[in-house]
Amino acid sequence: MPADVLVIGLGYVGLPLALEATRAGYRVTGFDTRAQIARSLNEGRSHVDDLGDDEVAEMLRGGFRATHDEASLTPPDVIVICVPTPLSVADGPDLTAVRAASQTAGRLLAPGALVSLESTTYPGTTDEVVRPLLEKVSGLTAGLGFSLAFSPERIDPGNQDFGLRNTPKIVGGVTPSCADAAEAFYSKVCDQVVKAKSAREAEMAKLLENTYRHVNIALVNEMAIFCRELGVDLWDAIRCAATKPFGFQPFFPGPGVGGHCIPIDPNYLSYQVRRLGYPFRFVELAQEINGRMPGYVVSRATELLNRNFKPVNGSSVLLLGVTYKKDSADLRETPANSVARQLWRAGARVTYCDPYVTDWSVDGRRVEAGGCLADAVAAADLVILLQAHSAYDPAEIGRRARLLLDTRGVTTAGERL
Numbered sequence: 321m322p323a324d325v326l327v328i329g330l331g332y333v334g335l336p337l338a339l340e341a342t343r344a345g346y347r348v349t350g351f352d353t354r355a356q357i358a359r360s361l362n363e364g365r366s367h368v369d370d371l372g373d374d375e376v377a378e379m380l381r382g383g384f385r386a387t388h389d390e391a392s393l394t395p396p397d398v399i400v401i402c403v404p405t406p407l408s409v410a411d412g413p414d415l416t417a418v419r420a421a422s423q424t425a426g427r428l429l430a431p432g433a434l435v436s437l438e439s440t441t442y443p444g445t446t447d448e449v450v451r452p453l454l455e456k457v458s459g460l461t462a463g464l465g466f467s468l469a470f471s472p473e474r475i476d477p478g479n480q481d482f483g484l485r486n487t488p489k490i491v492g493g494v495t496p497s498c499a500d501a502a503e504a505f506y507s508k509v510c511d512q513v514v515k516a517k518s519a520r521e522a523e524m525a526k527l528l529e530n531t532y533r534h535v536n537i538a539l540v541n542e543m544a545i546f547c548r549e550l551g552v553d554l555w556d557a558i559r560c561a562a563t564k565p566f567g568f569q570p571f572f573p574g575p576g577v578g579g580h581c582i583p584i585d586p587n588y589l590s591y592q593v594r595r596l597g598y599p600f601r602f603v604e605l606a607q608e609i610n611g612r613m614p615g616y617v618v619s620r621a622t623e624l625l626n627r628n629f630k631p632v633n634g635s636s637v638l639l640l641g642v643t644y645k646k647d648s649a650d651l652r653e654t655p656a657n658s659v660a661r662q663l664w665r666a667g668a669r670v671t672y673c674d675p676y677v678t679d680w681s682v683d684g685r686r687v688e689a690g691g692c693l694a695d696a697v698a699a700a701d702l703v704i705l706l707q708a709h710s711a712y713d714p715a716e717i718g719r720r721a722r723l724l725l726d727t728r729g730v731t732t733a734g735e736r737l
């Protein structure tokens with residue numbers, strides 16, 4: 321008899337999990353508070369970049385159903401919570417959705433069931449926030465009446481080589497038997513399950529991964545600024561350093577960090593460390609450096625125009641590639657927003673081209689689309705390459721642009737960041 325799985329929160333994380341669990345033979349139901357999402361999924365339409373309509377159709381054929389009506393749900397064997405954890409006003413995680421989802425899970429909790437939290441959050445959340453809510457609402461005890469674990473989502477949007485199935489899945493239980501239950505569930509969904517000592521280590525592992533990226537990106541961004549003054553091509557230095565077969569992983573400079581994880585997750589950790597009475601200096605420094613990069617891009621753009629006898633005020637500036645990630649349509653927290661905002665403030669006429677973005681607004685103001693790439697590049701006073709999508713031909717862009725600022729180090733004709 322296949323087990324029943326309930327996925328709470330059908331977004332970038334919940335949907336791929338629901339797909340893989342359906343493929344593994346589980347009977348999967350999805351619950352999302354947004355009625356529109358449940359409706360469109362049941363009609364076969366995906367709202368998430370990484371998952372196509374064909375995959376939604378496959379899920380529906382495998383028995384998947386989505387609902388926004390909690391009253392229609394029956395107690396499942398496994399509940400996975402994949403709801404958002406945005407930053408609160410005080411820069412800590414806003415756990416409103418996690419609390420609400422835990423209450424839903426508590427109301428549906430049957431003896432022997434497993435609850436797994438996948439939302440990114442600070443260490444201790446599973447044990448100190450989710451556990452008491454589940455126990456209070458259900459009347460059951462974690463580790464005895466039901467199992468409770470944390471299992472971080474490690475999705476890399478757009479990655480063709482690694483998906484949910486072949487990326488090792490970390491699980492941490494609030495008790496050893498909870499970890500066993502989580503391992504039993506995830507081992508059918510993923511090729512490899514890695515057991516953490518407890519839920520706290522699993523929560524920390526996720527934040528360590530993202531903080532590591534955040535800090536290393538800040539390192540090369542800071543280096544990019546002084547390398548230029550020292551007359552060093554940092555991209556070439558990175559290319560050389562990356563030939564070392566051990567002890568080095570390349571990170572590359574750019575116009576700043578974006579997406580749902582890197583600019584946000586390390587805050588959860590620094591928030592928690594601040595509660596201990598001291599700062600997490602690496603994270604705060606990385607935030608400061610990465611946060612300054614869009615401003616640095618604009619100052620370099622201004623300088624480049626100025627050197628060519630053009631004030632930024634009144635100049636036409638084309639932004640090429642405005643998503644936070646290469647070959648992705650994801651605009652969340654993209655540093656392009658800040659670049660456009662600052663260019664507008666300086667009086668520039670801003671347009672953009674991006675094969676993945678048909679409509680882009682910053683602070684509610686629409687950015688004009690540049691139209692045909694080749695013509696837009698040739699027409700602009702300055703082209704700023706913000707994202708080096710594979711569809712771009714750097715040599716062609718370099719040939720056509722009157723002035724080019726390349727923040728990704730992919731062209732030879734333009735000026736690099």
Ligand SMILES: NC(=O)c1ccc[n+]([C@@H]2O[C@H](COP(=O)([O-])OP(=O)(O)OC[C@H]3O[C@@H](n4cnc5c(N)ncnc54)[C@H](O)[C@@H]3O)[C@@H](O)[C@H]2O)c1
Binds near residue numbers: 333351424441
């Ligand atoms: N997107 C990523 O690449 C990624 C990667 C790793 C971890 N995460 C983490 O996973 C979590 C979810 O992120 P996401 O990108 O899937 O978010 P998302 O916004 O794409 O999806 C979350 C969904 O949860 C729904 N929801 C909110 N409150 C709910 C509730 N109480 N009950 C039921 N549904 C509810 C929302 O309507 C939304 O559809 C976050 O904590 C995030 O930090 C995201």
